[in-house]
Amino acid sequence: MAVTKPAEKTLTREKKLEMLRTMLKIRHFESRVDEFFQRGMVRGTTHLYIGEEATATGACAAIEPTDYITSTHRGHGHCIAKGGELPKMMAELFGKETGYCRGKGGSMHIADVDAGNLGANGVVGGGLAIATGAALACAMRKDGRVVLCFFGDGATNQGVFHEAVNLASVWKLPIIYICENNQYAISTSVKTAFNIENIADRSVSYGIPGVIVDGNDVTSVYDAVSEAVKRCRQGEGPTLIECKTYRWRGHSKSDIQIYRTKEEVEEWKKKCPIQRFKKRLIQENLLTEEEFEAMDKEVEEAVEEAVKFALDSPYPEEEELFEDVYA
Amino acid sequence: MREITYSEAIREALRQEMKRDERVFLMGEDIGPFGGSFGVTRGLIDEFGKDRVRDTPISEAAIAGAATGAAVAGMRPVAEIMFSDFTTIAMDQLVNQTAKIRYQFGGKARVPMVLRTPTGAGTGAAAQHSQTVYNWFVHVPGLIVVAPSTPRDAKGFLISAIRNDNPVLFFEHKLLYSFKGEVPEEEYTIPLGVGEVKREGKDVTVFATSIMVHKALKVAEELDEEGISVEVVDPRTLKPLDEEILIQSVRKTSRLVVVDEGPRSGGFAAEAVAIAVEGAFDYLDAPVQRVAAPDTPVPYSLPLEKAYIPDEGKIRAAIQRTLK
Numbered sequence: 325m326a327v328t329k330p331a332e333k334t335l336t337r338e339k340k341l342e343m344l345r346t347m348l349k350i351r352h353f354e355s356r357v358d359e360f361f362q363r364g365m366v367r368g369t370t371h372l373y374i375g376e377e378a379t380a381t382g383a384c385a386a387i388e389p390t391d392y393i394t395s396t397h398r399g400h401g402h403c404i405a406k407g408g409e410l411p412k413m414m415a416e417l418f419g420k421e422t423g424y425c426r427g428k429g430g431s432m433h434i435a436d437v438d439a440g441n442l443g444a445n446g447v448v449g450g451g452l453a454i455a456t457g458a459a460l461a462c463a464m465r466k467d468g469r470v471v472l473c474f475f476g477d478g479a480t481n482q483g484v485f486h487e488a489v490n491l492a493s494v495w496k497l498p499i500i501y502i503c504e505n506n507q508y509a510i511s512t513s514v515k516t517a518f519n520i521e522n523i524a525d526r527s528v529s530y531g532i533p534g535v536i537v538d539g540n541d542v543t544s545v546y547d548a549v550s551e552a553v554k555r556c557r558q559g560e561g562p563t564l565i566e567c568k569t570y571r572w573r574g575h576s577k578s579d580i581q582i583y584r585t586k587e588e589v590e591e592w593k594k595k596c597p598i599q600r601f602k603k604r605l606i607q608e609n610l611l612t613e614e615e616f617e618a619m620d621k622e623v624e625e626a627v628e629e630a631v632k633f634a635l636d637s638p639y640p641e642e643e644e645l646f647e648d649v650y651a
Numbered sequence: 652m653r654e655i656t657y658s659e660a661i662r663e664a665l666r667q668e669m670k671r672d673e674r675v676f677l678m679g680e681d682i683g684p685f686g687g688s689f690g691v692t693r694g695l696i697d698e699f700g701k702d703r704v705r706d707t708p709i710s711e712a713a714i715a716g717a718a719t720g721a722a723v724a725g726m727r728p729v730a731e732i733m734f735s736d737f738t739t740i741a742m743d744q745l746v747n748q749t750a751k752i753r754y755q756f757g758g759k760a761r762v763p764m765v766l767r768t769p770t771g772a773g774t775g776a777a778a779q780h781s782q783t784v785y786n787w788f789v790h791v792p793g794l795i796v797v798a799p800s801t802p803r804d805a806k807g808f809l810i811s812a813i814r815n816d817n818p819v820l821f822f823e824h825k826l827l828y829s830f831k832g833e834v835p836e837e838e839y840t841i842p843l844g845v846g847e848v849k850r851e852g853k854d855v856t857v858f859a860t861s862i863m864v865h866k867a868l869k870v871a872e873e874l875d876e877e878g879i880s881v882e883v884v885d886p887r888t889l890k891p892l893d894e895e896i897l898i899q900s901v902r903k904t905s906r907l908v909v910v911d912e913g914p915r916s917g918g919f920a921a922e923a924v925a926i927a928v929e930g931a932f933d934y935l936d937a938p939v940q941r942v943a944a945p946d947t948p949v950p951y952s953l954p955l956e957k958a959y960i961p962d963e964g965k966i967r968a969a970i971q972r973t974l975k
Binding site for chain 2: 454455491
């Protein structure tokens with residue numbers, strides 16, 4: 325599918341700077357989470373979005389606050405890009421009462437339903453059918469809302485991917501399936517798990533557009549998603565967008581990364597979504613190095629405030645165990 | 652009062668709720684012009700149109716998952732899975748998503764959906780179309796499980812289920828679809844989690860589920876002539892279970908037989924027995940009896956299937972064992 329309306333022309337300076345700020349928020353947030361995880365202060369497991377910031381940021385910048393998203397096990401970036409509040413997120417990771425889920429969900433289940441974030445998911449592909457159902461609700465109400473459904477390359481080999489995308493295509497639901505192809509499902513390379521070059525090609529079998537995007541270029545993602553959102557709002561149904569990107573860190577805490585070379589990681593780091601966008605904004609005279617430094621510092625401080633909030637917050641009372649099993 | 656079938660009672664509940672609340676809609680395989688594999692939704696598409704009576708592809712995971720997503724986003728879907736055996740295909744959705752969403756999001760979401768599905772053996776449909784699987788879902792916190800035995804209960808509980816803000820799995824016994832009974836024409840609800848004494852008695856309690864309630868009632872009728880007074884208790888909702896109605900009945904009769912169509916090991920009958928023993932141990936005068944299906948798949952051949960399904964003879968023998 326051809327992508328029209330290049331963002332360079334349509335995006336205001338303010339919006340571009342906001343996108344940069346969002347990517348920085350994700351980077352700093354995740355870096356701190358990594359530290360706390362190493363120190364045993366964040367329990368269980370956690371999956372970091374470092375290196376993939378442009379995908380969530382560009383995609384969420386293309387929708388309205390009233391629109392929905394579903395997220396993945398690697399979900400902190402989506403939550404931040406959808407307007408998530410850092411203190412509530414950090415508190416959730418610390419298992420505190422003040423967290424988004426009152427400490428009952430943790431890293432893999434952060435949700436902010438009121439803000440349209442229908443949740444991260446601990447099951448690979450777990451959000452696909454739920455997102456499709458949310459899009460069905462939008463279509464039946466004719467409320468003009470759309471759903472962004474994030475998932476990884478691994479999820480497209482789950483059966484529910486086929487069921488969900490097919491259902492959305494036959495019902496022309498307002499949903500955009502965003503495949504974050506970060507090249508590996510834990511240790512399994514897309515080269516071993518797929519017999520096709522591009523996951524977007526799978527769109528052909530559903531009769532919907534498939535788009536391949538540089539997932540490390542925030543405005544390319546924005547453009548592709550904007551186009552797909554337009555189609556949705558016109559009742560033309562879903563789009564599958566494959567964002568080619570890379571996770572810099574291991575899959576999770578236990579990943580010793582024997583499946584890829586340091587050189588490969590270094591190559592991808594050169595395509596850092598934040599540095600690329602920063603450089604572009606400076607070239608376009610929309611940003612100075614000093615302004616960037618100030619923004620970076622400001623974001624870092626916001627993350628520290630979130631950390632402080634999380635540390636100072638109480639744990640849930642034991643009785644909380646029994647609450648909210650049922651409505 | 653007028654009598655209608657179990658199937659008609661369910662259809663009437665669906666129709667009345669769809670008229671009352673435009674957020675209520677149906678989705679499932681062949682539920683539109685075809686009317687569903689057992690004809691339960693017949694005619695509803697003519698009344699409500701294909702937007703609210705949605706034929707889906709054969710995609711159980713997408714049916715359950717999309718119902719969940721639509722519910723979280725404010726609709727009140729009633730999904731149908733053609734045979735409860737096929738809930739296996741939707742298991743990740745129902746167990747890991749549907750049931751968990753509210754809790755793991757700290758109470759910040761509601762999942763007001765119903766999943767209707769036919770249950771049970773007796774149609775000669777063999778091992779993949781005859782199972783009793785509701786017990787799997789009884790083991791999943793966050794779900795409500797209902798298995799009505801009469802047309803009146805089917806209508807009242809289905810309306811309650813649709814109006815409830817939690818996911819409800821609604822198991823309809825195939826052999827009950829044509830069973831007739833008195834059903835009020837107006838809308839009414841029966842509180843989820845409330846069982847019913849279907850027949851009062853004083854010598855022994857038979858705690859039976861779904862179609863087994865009718866077999867128990869028949870045995871109770873026969874034994875009455877022999878001077879044995881059998882109390883038949885129907886939990887109606889399997890989760891949350893009306894533990895009190897079971898415990899009170901056992902305290903009264905001091906004898907208990909539990910009848911359930913599921914395989915014996917790890918089954919619903921075992922759960923009921925445990926509750927009775929915890930709550931009424933000192934009152935029991937005889938070992939508790941379980942009447943359940945054997946630990947085999949459901950066979951095809953008529954004599955084999957008959958041998959598989961708990962029947963009146965087995966219920967009667969179990970009752971007599973408690974009276975020895």
